Amino acid sequence: MRKRETVRRTTAKEVAAAAGVSKWTVIRAFTPGSSITDESKRRVMEAAAALNYSPNLLARSLATNSTRQVAVFVDDFRNPQKLPFLETLTERLQAAGLVAMLININNHFDHVHALLHADQRQVDAVILFGTAFRDETLTDRQLGNGMPPMFVLARDSQIDGVPAVVCDAELALRDIVDHLHDRGYRRPGFMSGAPALSTALRRRQHFTDFWAGKGVSEVELLSAEKYSAEAGADSVRQYLSQSTPGNRIDVLMCENDILALGAMDEIRGGFGLRVPDDIAIVGFDNYELSGSSAYSLTTYEQPRHEMIDAIIGMIVGSIKAETMTLPGKMIVRKST
Template identity: 80%
Template sequence: MRKRATAKQVAEAAGVSKWTVIRAFTPGASITEESKRRVLESAARLNYTPNLLARSLATKSTGQIAVFVDDFANPQKLPFLETLTEQLQAVGRVAMLININNHFDHVHALLHADQRQVDAIILFGTAFRDETLTDRQLGNGTPPMFVLARDSQIDGVPAVVCDAELALRDIVDHLYSRGYRRPGFMSGAPALSTALRRREYFSKFWSEKGITHVEQLSAQKYSLQAGALGIRNYLSDTSGKERIDVLMCENDILALGAMDEMRGRFDLRIPEDIAVVGFDNYELGGSSAYSLTTYEQPLREMVSIIIRMIKGEVDPETVTLPGELVVRSST
């Protein structure tokens, strides 16, 4: 490999000190326009770029943000990750994506992230165990942690999340106004240290309308196949007259899988036989094949706030934001 040009070589070519070269590549540093011009011209000739890892030793900041994800089967993760990486890069940070699942120990993953000298950790999944996140091995030097798009149940770890109470009130009000009276709720992956609370609020608001029983369906994870299996098990075990008349799914991916199964295997009409509503406003759900009623999270604003917390521009505290009900023909 060809050796990289060094700051010392650029300094000699530009006739300045090594520290002047460093200041030329440091935003906001004190340096004359003439000195900066000479440094940048010499750097271009030598194809020099600053070593960010070496600079981090002095600044105590690497610009790297670890993002922990476990449920990669959920395609709704992609819009969030796209927005997150886009906004991080816009402020000079980069994301380090770390796969957290049953094959990887959470404590070791956190230690690995810390050894990489990341500036912060974003928890973006379902199975972050409180007892391991607070393990004594981590000590006080662990980077600050934040939860994105779920409620945090970990002391000292703030979250930025869509307001589930407001969202489910809007959804239940809409369904009730359309005449549905036999609701069901399909939940996804069980959460350990982060939660959605959508099932809790769904049952609460139906109860306020005098309907105390909400049929509970479980999909175990967030995927099309899991949604299909969840509704298949329910419909196979429940006769037509006893079935729910509306199914709320914890996210759109479960809803799409359930809709395919209801139409393909059971020849049911949507919404005439069973109405369906999801959550997230996943792009495919808006197609004419599904026309899924859903709830859209304020994705860009949520990501923006968590980045401002990481940068220290706002206090690190849990923030809930309102979203928007999107009504389509599935209800």
């Protein structure tokens, strides 16, 4: 087999010589936010293009003590509502000169392994997105001091010192319950998703509290094992099979849109009931399919772009790293 020839990379020193500047000026020219004159940057870029030069990010990370990498932990990839968040998150990270390292938290790769993996790669930060992260994880003896800073996206942080950027669940559920109460619904139900993740959303608690404030103390609680349309359908099927028409809920709030879409399919297709005439449905997140004529789902939209901009600002240091709660907006459609 013919041995592959090694192509020598052009160095920053060679670019500096061609541009008539110092090596450190070349480094600054390729470092976002660095102080450099327009003329110097122009000369460096022209020389770099002529010599086919690209910076060695590994070498730069050793010099700057920053890899510009951010680890993103996700443990519910089956939830399709994660995709719009991940699309926006990776786009905004790249625009800020950062690169996302996506890590799948699962039965074979838990949080401790993921944190050790991220630390060994010297990431600049860790974003916990849709993960059930607990205090005891941080006290694991395998984890030493100096771990990268952590942030929680789209869920409340359960850990002191780990800030979260989250949609205002209290405001959201107040708006939802006010809307449902004004429409005349009085027999509410709530479907929660994966137990380990639901606790960090607080949506069920706010839902029951606001109904109690309106004199409705009984809220039927349904549970789905995971965030999927199939799980939503299974949960509502079990409830409807065990209840009688005269005693059923008249509105079902689902913890997210995917559960709501699955529940709606089962209510209409499996039991021949009408939405909203027999049972009204509400979701959360304003998933793309929710606005289609097939569903026309009433839901609540999180301020995705603002949340992601805030968490990136905390990572790069332009915003103080502290828990931030942002308002979303109610989207009323035909399902209520």
